Structures are given as C-alpha cells and as structure tokens.
C-alpha cells in the first residue's frame with residue numbers, strides 16, 4: 001500500500017511530522033504562556049502574524065517572513081506593557097485583536113485575485129497542504145532550539161515561573177528570560193501559522209499546557225506532559241481532519257478542547273468549590 | 274576599618290507613577306555582624322527600605338552600597354548573598370512548585386547561570402528545611418500549605434542561601450507563639466555564630482530579640498530615631514501611643 005486517503009505516504013509523514021513538531025513546540029512554550037498569563041499577548045501575536053502573512057500574500061512577499069515580523073513586533077511593543085501590568089490583559093486583547101484581525105482581512109481582500117484562494121484561507125484556518133519538507137526542517141530546528149534553551153536554563157525558568165519577585169530575590173535576572181520567552185513564542189506562532197491557521201494557532205499554546213498544569217506540581221513533568229499532549233492533540237487533530245474532511249485548525253481545536261475538558265473534569269488539583 | 278555590610282547615603286525611593294518618595298534622605302550604615310530592628314507605623318516606609326537595600330526597588334536618589342558594592346550595578350549578584358523574607362506573599366493552590374524546590378531555589382542565584390544544583394546545594398536546602406521543622410512537608414506543593422507554613426518555607430529559603438545579610442519583614446506575622454520563639458532563637462544563633470548581618474522589621478516591640486541593641490524608628494519615609502533600643506522604643510511609645 002503506498003497511499004492513504006489517496007495521499008502518498010511521504011506527504012502523510014511530512015504532515016504528521018509537522019503536526020507533531022508544532023504540537024510539541026507550542027506545548028512547551030505554552031507552559032510559559034499559561035503560567036506567566038501571557039495568553040492575551042499570545043492571542044494578539046497570533047493575529048498579528050496572520051495579518052503579516054496576509055500582507056505577504058497581498059504584496060507577493062514570502063508570508064512567513066512578514067508573519068514573523070508581525071508576531072515579534074507585537075511582542076516588542078506589548079511585552080513591556082504586559083510586563084509591568086500597566087494595562088489589564090483583556091484591554092490589550094480587546095483593542096488590538098480587532099485591529100490585527102481587521103488588518104489581516106484587509107490585506108487578504110487586497111491580495112490580487114487570491115482573496116478566497118486556498119492559500120489565503122489556509123492562513124485563516126490552517127491547511128494540510130501548506131506544509132512542505134522545508135517547513136518541517138524549520139520546525140525541527142525551532143523545536144530543538146527551544147528544547148535546548150529550556151534544558152540549559154531550566155533553573156532560571158523554574159524560578160521565573162514560580163514567582164518573578166522571588167526569582168529576582170535569589171539573584172536570578174528575570175528580564176532577559178521573560179523577553180526570550182516572548183521572542184520564542186513569536187517565532188513559534190509564525191511557524192505554526194500555516195498548519196493551524198491564524199485564527200486557531202493560539203489553541204495549541206494554551207490547551208496542552210493548561211491540561212498539563214491540571215496534573216502536576218513538578219515543572220519538569222509539566223514541561224514533558226505539555227509537549228507530549230501538544231503532539232497528541234495536533235496529531236489527533238490531523239487524523240480527525242482527514243477522516244471528516246475538516247479544516248485542520250478547527251479539528252485540532254476540537255480535540256484540544258475535549259482533552260482539556262476531560263483533564264479539568266478528572267483533575268486531582270481541581271478546586272473543591 | 275572593614276567595609277560596612279550596608280551603607281545608604283541620602284537615599285530616596287519613589288514608586289513608579291508616584292510623586293512623593295516613600296523613603297527619603299536615608300542615611301544608614303550597618304557594620305558587618307550587626308543585628309538591627311526597624312519599627313514604625315503602617316506606611317512608614319519599612320518595606321520600601323528593605324527592598325531598596327537589596328535592589329528589588331530601584332532607588333531614585335543617593336547611593337546604596339551593600340558589602341562594599343553598588344546595588345544599582347551589581348543587583349543580582351548581591352542579592353544572591355542577601356536573604357530576604359517578604360512581608361507579603363500569597364501562593365495559591367495552582368503554584369507549580371514543591372516545598373523542597375522553593376527552598377533550593379533560594380540558592381539558584383549563587384549557583385549561577387546554566388549550572389545545575391550540586392549535592393552540596395541540596396544538602397544546604399535540606400538542612401534549612403530541617404531547621405524550620407519542615408522536613409515532612411518537603412514533597413508538598415507550596416500552595417497547599419497554611420500561611421504560617423509558607424512563611425517558614427520562605428525563612429528556610431532565605432537561610433538555605435547561606436546569606437551574608439538577612440532582611441526580614443515582619444517574619445513572625447503568621448507564626449504561632451512557639452514557632453515565633455523557635456525562629457527568633459534560630460535567627461539569633463545564626464547572627465552570633467555566622468556573624469550574619471540582620472535587619473528585621475517588627476511591629477510588635479515585644480518581639481525585638483534580646484540580642485538586638487540598636488533600633489531604628491521610621492516615620493513618613495524618614496529615619497526619626499536611630500540608637501539604643503530602650504531610648505528608641507520609648508520615643509516610639511511616646512509619639513505613637515504604643
């Protein structure tokens with residue numbers, strides 16, 4: 001047998017590899033996003049990446065490059081705001097989410113002749129066929145870099161995730177690590193955009209980690225489970241997307257939400273109130 | 274003459290977004306090995322002073338030197354030698370750390386970037402846990418402890434650091450009577466045996482340790498009295514009806 005659902009195995013492995021790597025990377029970084037309450041920032045970043053990619057389509061520039069710029073620019077602008085808690089997180093989201101979304105849609109609208117083409121729609125809800133061998137290598141590089149960073153600076157990240165003030169108290173400088181996280185989140189979002197889509201990439205940064213936090217107090221285990229659950233959610237989403245012919249991003253959201261719901265329901269940490 | 278442990282020269286600290294300094298024109302020197310208490314009414318600036326000394330709060334004027342070095346420049350490195358137990362803390366049930374990790378984390382700064390904790394580091398953390406009677410709680414999540422237990426964990430964390438200076442902000446506030454005595458004794462012993470410099474904020478004048486002979490009275494951000502214990506305590510009682 002050389003085909004499945006009419007697709008060659010090589011493509012299926014590329015897709016599965018892409019989904020697994022995206023899931024693992026997002027799961028790992030999601031641990032920071034969830035604990036440091038960067039959700040609204042990540043949310044805004046993912047839509048800025050979407051707007052960037054749409055602009056790329058409109059101008060005929062590589063969408064990934066502009067998606068990266070969009071995400072990292074957002075991190076650079078909003079990072080200091082979020083860091084000092086000057087504005088409540090939901091205000092940031094409430095103002096900037098519509099803006100980035102509007103920009104993205106305008107750019108898509110302006111994209112010559114391709115407004116509703118599959119590549120444009122793929123930016124919104126993710127596309128199975130956007131993943132090429134090259135993307136797989138990029139994702140592999142990113143996943144490796146993030147895993148290495150977390151391993152090297154585990155101590156510092158653990159201190160930061162516990163309590164920023166106490167981390168500083170013990171002599172760990174937290175600011176560089178905080179911005180390192182924001183930067184890596186931006187890159188991850190931009191790379192994950194094609195597979196999962198701008199509307200939904202954020203779910204992979206949230207669900208696996210949120211699920212992992214339900215089950216452990218040991219950060220090493222939380223990192224491990226978040227990455228593993230990311231792989232599981234993304235691959236199962238891929239399967240579901242194939243089986244029911246759903247957009248990939250939506251399928252991943254369905255699986256993740258189900259997983260998170262089950263975790264909350266069965267969590268040993270669940271509050272008694 | 275040996276370098277003082279702590280030296281503040283006309284220091285003022287203004288909180289971000291505020292105009293009035295929370296502490297102002299502070300002149301303060303603590304020789305190495307001194308044990309000094311700070312008293313003063315709510316809002317006097319006691320917490321602000323401690324956090325200005327270890328650099329958690331950047332001062333806006335003057336100069337803060339700790340162990341002979343400028344806090345504004347060597348903050349993180351100095352903090353790895355200054356134990357600090359904050360007045361306020363609250364760890365909810367979801368805090369993803371175990372008690373043993375919190376205590377070990379006190380040493381992370383001195384272990385240094387990239388390096389891993391050694392057996393020695395773990396031994397010191399374990400010792401600190403035992404000194405505060407927390408050995409049995411070592412594997413529990415921090416967020417599931419009582420307020421008093423959490424305060425003891427923070428004390429253990431500060432001691433695990435083997436600090437040269439200890440800054441304590443109302444360290445007895447959550448402790449029961451027996452624990453208070455035990456912790457006070459422990460602090461006095463470390464002060465005596467390790468020549469530890471201790472600065473301790475207290476609102477309960479009764480709680481000032483026997484071995485503390487110098488007391489500082491702070492009010493409205495300024496040092497009002499700095500001197501012999503009896504004199505300063507009396508002045509405090511007179512002005513604030515203690």
Ligand SMILES: Nc1ncnc2c1ncn2[C@@H]1O[C@H](COP(=O)(O)OP(=O)(O)OP(=O)(O)O)[C@@H](O)[C@H]1O
Nearest residue numbers: 288291295313314315316317318319320321322360
């Ligand atoms: N985060 C902050 N932002 C602005 N002003 C602050 C902040 N924290 C404290 N202040 C102000 O600084 C002054 C000193 O506060 P500080 O916390 O140092 O007092 P304290 O002596 O420790 O009081 P307490 O006995 O209640 O602990 C107070 O007037 C307070 O209103």
Ligand SMILES: [Mg+2]
Nearest residue numbers: 319320321360
């Ligand atoms: Mg205070």
